[in-house]
Amino acid sequence: FTQNADDTETICNVGTIGHVDHGKTTLTAAITKVLSSENDDSKYVSYGEIDKAPEEKARGITINIAHVGYRTKARRYAHTDCPGHSDFVKNMISGASQMDGAILVVAATDGTMPQTREHLLLAKQVGIKEIVVFVNKADIADMEMLELVEIETRELLTDIGFDGINSPVVYGSALRALQGDMSDFGVPSVRKLLDVVDSYITTPTRDYKSPFILPIDNAFTVPGRGTVVVGTLKQGTLKKNANANLLGFDEEIPTTIGDIQIFKQSVLEAKAGENVGVLIRGIKISRVQTGMLLCAANSLSVSNHYAAQIYLLTKREGGRKKPMQASGYIQPLYSSTWHITCRVDLKLPDGTELLMPGEHAEARLTLMRKMPFLEGQAFTIRENKCTVITGIVTKQLG
Numbered sequence: 001f002t003q004n005a006d007d008t009e010t011i012c013n014v015g016t017i018g019h020v021d022h023g024k025t026t027l028t029a030a031i032t033k034v035l036s037s038e039n040d041d042s043k044y045v046s047y048g049e050i051d052k053a054p055e056e057k058a059r060g061i062t063i064n065i066a067h068v069g070y071r072t073k074a075r076r077y078a079h080t081d082c083p084g085h086s087d088f089v090k091n092m093i094s095g096a097s098q099m100d101g102a103i104l105v106v107a108a109t110d111g112t113m114p115q116t117r118e119h120l121l122l123a124k125q126v127g128i129k130e131i132v133v134f135v136n137k138a139d140i141a142d143m144e145m146l147e148l149v150e151i152e153t154r155e156l157l158t159d160i161g162f163d164g165i166n167s168p169v170v171y172g173s174a175l176r177a178l179q180g181d182m183s184d185f186g187v188p189s190v191r192k193l194l195d196v197v198d199s200y201i202t203t204p205t206r207d208y209k210s211p212f213i214l215p216i217d218n219a220f221t222v223p224g225r226g227t228v229v230v231g232t233l234k235q236g237t238l239k240k241n242a243n244a245n246l247l248g249f250d251e252e253i254p255t256t257i258g259d260i261q262i263f264k265q266s267v268l269e270a271k272a273g274e275n276v277g278v279l280i281r282g283i284k285i286s287r288v289q290t291g292m293l294l295c296a297a298n299s300l301s302v303s304n305h306y307a308a309q310i311y312l313l314t315k316r317e318g319g320r321k322k323p324m325q326a327s328g329y330i331q332p333l334y335s336s337t338w339h340i341t342c343r344v345d346l347k348l349p350d351g352t353e354l355l356m357p358g359e360h361a362e363a364r365l366t367l368m369r370k371m372p373f374l375e376g377q378a379f380t381i382r383e384n385k386c387t388v389i390t391g392i393v394t395k396q397l398g
């Protein structure tokens with residue numbers, strides 16, 4: 001298979017997740033090795049190269065993260081492997097590399113472990129829908145162990161809200177595959193894994209069907225015509241004369257869509273991904289603020305309360321030296337083009353009252369003003385202009 005990758009081809013973003021030492025990096029190396037023998041667009045990346053992952057700075061925090069690219073018969077992949085558990089947590093919470101689906105590695109010798117659960121929980125919260133399971137270390141486990149681990153993993157998946165019944169599970173040995181072993185648990189197991197990843201994990205396409213969302217970057221007045229807002233359509237199809245709501249800063253203002261312009265040309269509709277200028281009828285410019293959002297009527301609402309996952313930066317990352325109290329923390333929250341004072345209350349395990357720098361937690365955010373805040377939307381919280389928290393919205397509350 002030698003066809004050159006063309007630039008318009010969609011890339012599927014995947015990553016290896018799972019408990020430390022279960023074989024994520026070995027599997028990543030094995031995948032590149034197997035594919036490098038099949039096509040010229042995949043290069044073998046050794047275990048050592050992946051494991052000494054370069055440091056990346058995403059939204060103020062330091063993450064060690066390896067990005068590996070390869071191609072199967074179906075499509076191209078960008079694959080993320082994080083060396084440490086905390087790198088994984090930071091990657092997920094900062095949205096540094098958004099995965100379309102994940103390969104969960106579970107060592108048959110251990111079964112599911114605390115980090116297996118934690119990674120799955122985070123994956124679920126940031127919106128990953130499809131998980132493929134590789135039950136690893138089959139070379140040193142017997143069939144009964146493999147089957148038990150499969151059952152246990154399916155239960156865990158279901159428990160967390162994934163499709164534990166239909167998620168594909170493959171048994172194999174990443175190490176054997178990396179060594180070029182051609183017996184069942186060697187290379188063929190990785191080949192089989194790649195086939196199920198190809199077929200089970202779907203790449204998201206631009207969403208033209210859902211109600212439209214237009215985050216507002218800018219607004220101005222056209223004399224004699226009215227208020228025009230400018231932004232890039234995040235989802236859906238915007239049509240002239242559609243009913244809409246302008247949301248943000250405690251407001252939910254009904255309006256209708258007037259003229260729509262793309263590159264200064266009037267059009268009847270615009271689709272997700274397009275940068276548009278939109279005339280909104282009957283709304284004075286003084287009511288529009290950057291950070292507001294225009295959406296299809298009654299499709300979204302504003303709220304003061306959101307659930308989130310947050311990560312407290314360490315001193316080395318420019319964050320706090322002091323731990324954070326479970327409740328009553330109040331500082332400005334920044335997201336896209338707006339910022340608002342926010343109170344953060346943490347959901348900590350029983351008996352814990354503090355979150356230490358370098359740790360993450362589930363949080364309840366209370367914004368001083370009602371805002372639209374989308375699931376998966378990232379934010380930071382700053383003290384004296386220094387980022388101390390990075391987070392991601394998981395749910396709108398009340």
Ligand code: GDP
Pocket residue numbers: 018019020021022023024025026027136137138139140172173174175176
């Ligand atoms: P990670 O922390 O999940 O990235 O795990 P690694 O890929 O670093 O693997 C941890 C250890 O398990 C290493 O010593 C690997 O050689 C070993 N290992 C990985 N896969 C297998 C396997 O299929 N069989 C055996 N026996 N050992 C494996």
Ligand code: MG
Pocket residue numbers: 024025026051082083084
């Ligand atoms: Mg590793």
